[in-house]
Amino acid sequence: MHRTGELYGQYKTLEQQKETATLGMWVFLVTEILFFGGMFLTYAINRHEYPTAFGVGGNMLDLNLGFANTVVLIASSFTMAMSVWSAQTSNKKLVPIFLIFTLILGIVFLGVKVVEYKQKFDHHLIPGHGFDITYCSKQPAAVCGISEEDHAKEITEIKEGIEADGGLVALNAHAQLYFSLYFGMTGLHALHMIVGAGLLVWLILESRKGRFDANYNTPVENIGLYWHFVDIVWIFLFPLLYLINRHLA
Amino acid sequence: MSGTTTSSGGEYQLPREHYLNASYGIRSWLLTTDHKRIALLYLAAVTFFFFVGGIFATLIRIHLLTPNGLLVTPETYNKLFTMHGVAMVFFFLIPSIPAILGNFLIPIMIGAKDLAFPKINLLSWYVYIIGGCFVLYSFGTGGLDTGWTFYTPLSSVYSNSAVTPAVIGIFINGFSSILTGLNFVVTVHTMRAPGMTWFRLPLFVWSHYATSLIMILGTPVIAITVLLAGLERIFHFGFFNPAYGGDPILFQHLFWFYSHPAVYIMILPAMGVVSEIIPTFVRKPIFGYSFVAASSIGIAVIGFLVWAHHMFVTGEATYAAIAFSFLSYLVAIPSAVKVFNWTATLYKGSISYDTPMLYALGFIGLFTIGGLTGLFLACLGLDIHLHDTYFVIAHFHYIMVGGAVMGYVGGLHFWWPKITGRLYPEFLARAAAIILFIGFNLTFFPQFILGGLGMPRRYHNYPPEFQVLNVMSTAGASILALGYLLPMLYLTWSMRYGKIAGPNPWPATGLEWKTDSPPLTENFRETPEVDWEPYDFVHRPDLGLTGSKPKLPGKLSPAHGDD
Amino acid sequence: MSENGHQEHVVSPKLYATILAALLFGTWLTVQAAKIDLGRWNIVLALLIATIKMSLVILFFMHGKYSSRRTQLVIVSGFFWLAIMLGLTMTDYSTRKPEPSRSANPPAIAIHRA
Known part of the structure; x- marks a missing residue:
């Protein structure tokens, strides 16, 4: 473990060291843009091909939970930014506090995600042999834990979807594309959150030693960049996954 | 023989202290953060995968000696060419020059003590090894029969072979490439020595910078693509699966978005090697430095715009195909700029045919053939006929083996004195270079003819009238194998018994030749300052060339490498 | 090293709070916009709002500006x-x-x- 802001052997100045780390982080984030980009492309093509099934699938997500999670994540980005500010202004006590807030919000986000996944699991919406887009519409509303009103809407939507998509088999197949992308994209995003949470834990432990101040705050700043990037991904995932066809509902 | 090694001091001695004897023991290697040692770790691992891929290639060529196949069942044949491709492309060609020569040389060439992120550099080697283990596991437990392209839904639904571990391995290995590229880009931006301006960078560094851009911008896409295919296979998700209404051609788009630029990951570093070798053995500055540098970036950028030319016969839209065909022709421009500039550098130069030069000249000829036949394939109408035939196989082997591997072996010879401090046996090395060149052409030129005649790729048998050409190809492959084994033997031998090289045996102009051979762990005793232009032999008295050269050659006829 | 070694810029908490408010407003807006039937423009509007939100995050939270x-x-x-x-x-x-x-x-x- 090296001391606060120690100069590594390959650099000549601390400034060079910091500049290098920042550039490295940004270049890494560019790779992340293209990494998620491949998934966004897959989403775009499939949604373009099957708007009906994607609409039906999107309306099966819980808008309230999605909205709440977006707010939580944006708030966590704010607290992360504040921890960078605390470090930059040498408020050594505040750094871990804001970081802990960020971590808590991140964990809340992941918790909500777990609830949502569990719900989809119960509703037979995991792609594969057991997938059944009509599962909830065939059950009494209480079994799926949704309101009578939503249940009625879902039944109409599926009926219309079957008509528009050329049959139940087709709708069921195409909706699996939607849910594959839903789980793929949010899963990958959640994985990034978990990595971020791990980094935050390390950062909190380090910052409690008072390591980060105006002279040396590269780790806070770079992990912050990563955290904001993960936030940005969600900013796109939320409308693309949750809001596709809300105007029909 | 090679350049004047007899400077004032007479015989050279190895420096007392250098990166190889700085510390001893297995831990000092496995936990090293010295870019030079990591380069050697890569050398060992990459050579291993070259052997693995080579064994599969040998089996393929033996099998194709007779029309009905000599050796294996059709299923096994599918696995052989797949595993040959996977081992060679992902685990040999892509890391070969960047991770070995680039790793070793870039910090020294720009006058830095190390790469920007030495620990990440070591990490990338371990990532490579872990990815490699997964792929070897796949090879060992049922093999892989999807083709190196992993097209869905064969790979994601129908194949009975060990696709899952292979896909995981490719996914993991991608991060090794990403980390290497990231490290190089940041290093070139932030670690240059005083006076080392962008336009004083060796062309080797320029080409690696361009390569790194591709690694950074392309590799994440292949990672996500194989991940999606893997999710389809493991969890029965649907992204490309036609059973769900998905589009397999989308997989191909994503796959080739990386895998076409990946060809430039292989060839650009080799171009960098050639750009270093040619001025050295012609004793002339490279012709049109800025054009050669800019063409590297040009290739990297345009290389991203052409991928769908791999999919002309898949059901891709005709209009898109026309656009991609046109864009594919554009790549020929920066590539041709390079070839013309190298050729112009040779003009009226005082050429010495040392081993690295033989490889460089071989590269120019073979790359030109490979590049021009690429234009055939970029042509929409012609591609319908040539698609998926041996013409394609021959074309990309001219680029990858004739180009990238020639550059790699040539570069290995050129910098061997720097890496080990010792010279290889010159006569054997020249013989090996010539054997390699002959063997290569005998192996792959007949395949152009086979392809033109319509022999499809990836078939385990063929009509009897193709036998003569196939036997020629197999015969060539055995000569080629000799051409690879020889350097392997004498280079290993020379590590212990070779003549001591001294700091600058050729002599060459780069910064790497101003430090000891082998260099110190910190590369330089003190940070160098650069006050000379690249490839300038005239204003460099320290090279010891005064008086002897340049004499005008007697006759002024141009000495072109190709006809 | 390179000539553009930049001075570290400290963004004030007030500006951060403003951005936070803007982002939350954007989130609310995108949900409201999604509930109106705009045909094919629904997706365009959703992406536009998301892009603006992203730009705010990059420019200010990530100090891109x-x-x-x-x-x-x-x-x-x-x-x-x-x-x-x-x-x-x-x-x-x-x-x-x-x-x-x-x-x-x-x-x-x-x-x-x-």
């Missing part, structure tokens, strides 16, 4: 390459003729092993 030219170039090139990937792939899909095999009843046409 105050970064060196080089860093800004890195950011822009990341999105530029993403645009290449999306755009050139779209040239294929937007000009393709509708294929009979990709409509109607997928499982019926799924390839079966021999």
Whole structure:
């Protein structure tokens, strides 16, 4: 473990060291843009091909939970930014506090995600042999834990979807594309959150030693960049996954 | 023989202290953060995968000696060419020059003590090894029969072979490439020595910078693509699966978005090697430095715009195909700029045919053939006929083996004195270079003819009238194998018994030749300052060339490498 | 080293709070916009709002506005390459003729092993 802001052997100045780390982080984030980009492309093509099934699938997500999670994540980005500010202004006590807030919000986000996944699991919406887009519409509303009103809407939507998509088999197949992308994209995003949470834990432990101040705050700043990037991904995932066809509902 | 090694001091001695004897023991290697040692770790691992891929290639060529196949069942044949491709492309060609020569040389060439992120550099080697283990596991437990392209839904639904571990391995290995590229880009931006301006960078560094851009911008896409295919296979998700209404051609788009630029990951570093070798053995500055540098970036950028030319016969839209065909022709421009500039550098130069030069000249000829036949394939109408035939196989082997591997072996010879401090046996090395060149052409030129005649790729048998050409190809492959084994033997031998090289045996102009051979762990005793232009032999008295050269050659006829 | 070693810029908590408010407003707005039927413009509007939100995060939370030219170039090139990937792939899909095999009843046409 090296001391606060120690100069590594390959650099000549601390400034060079910091500049290098920042550039490295940004270049890494560019790779992340293209990494998620491949998934966004897959989403775009499939949604373009099957708007009906994607609409039906999107309306099966819980808008309230999605909205709440977006707010939580944006708030966590704010607290992360504040921890960078605390470090930059040498408020050594505040750094871990804001970081802990960020971590808590991140964990809340992941918790909500777990609830949502569990719900989809119960509703037979995991792609594969057991997938059944009509599962909830065939059950009494209480079994799926949704309101009578939503249940009625879902039944109409599926009926219309079957008509528009050329049959139940087709709708069921195409909706699996939607849910594959839903789980793929949010899963990958959640994985990034978990990595971020791990980094935050390390950062909190380090910052409690008072390591980060105006002279040396590269780790806070770079992990912050990563955290904001993960936030940005969600900013796109939320409308693309949750809001596709809300105007029909 | 090679350049004047007899400077004032007479015989050279190895420096007392250098990166190889700085510390001893297995831990000092496995936990090293010295870019030079990591380069050697890569050398060992990459050579291993070259052997693995080579064994599969040998089996393929033996099998194709007779029309009905000599050796294996059709299923096994599918696995052989797949595993040959996977081992060679992902685990040999892509890391070969960047991770070995680039790793070793870039910090020294720009006058830095190390790469920007030495620990990440070591990490990338371990990532490579872990990815490699997964792929070897796949090879060992049922093999892989999807083709190196992993097209869905064969790979994601129908194949009975060990696709899952292979896909995981490719996914993991991608991060090794990403980390290497990231490290190089940041290093070139932030670690240059005083006076080392962008336009004083060796062309080797320029080409690696361009390569790194591709690694950074392309590799994440292949990672996500194989991940999606893997999710389809493991969890029965649907992204490309036609059973769900998905589009397999989308997989191909994503796959080739990386895998076409990946060809430039292989060839650009080799171009960098050639750009270093040619001025050295012609004793002339490279012709049109800025054009050669800019063409590297040009290739990297345009290389991203052409991928769908791999999919002309898949059901891709005709209009898109026309656009991609046109864009594919554009790549020929920066590539041709390079070839013309190298050729112009040779003009009226005082050429010495040392081993690295033989490889460089071989590269120019073979790359030109490979590049021009690429234009055939970029042509929409012609591609319908040539698609998926041996013409394609021959074309990309001219680029990858004739180009990238020639550059790699040539570069290995050129910098061997720097890496080990010792010279290889010159006569054997020249013989090996010539054997390699002959063997290569005998192996792959007949395949152009086979392809033109319509022999499809990836078939385990063929009509009897193709036998003569196939036997020629197999015969060539055995000569080629000799051409690879020889350097392997004498280079290993020379590590212990070779003549001591001294700091600058050729002599060459780069910064790497101003430090000891082998260099110190910190590369330089003190940070160098650069006050000379690249490839300038005239204003460099320290090279010891005064008086002897340049004499005008007697006759002024141009000495072109190709006809 | 390189000539553009930049001074570290400290963004004030007030500005951070403003951005937070803007982002929350954007989130609310995108949900409201989604509930109105705009036909094909729903997706355009949703992406526009998301892009604005992203720009705010990059410019202020991530200090993109105050970064060196080089860093800004890195950011822009990341999105530029993403645009290449999306755009050139779209040239294929937007000009393709509708294929009979990709409509109607997928499982019926799924390839079966021999």
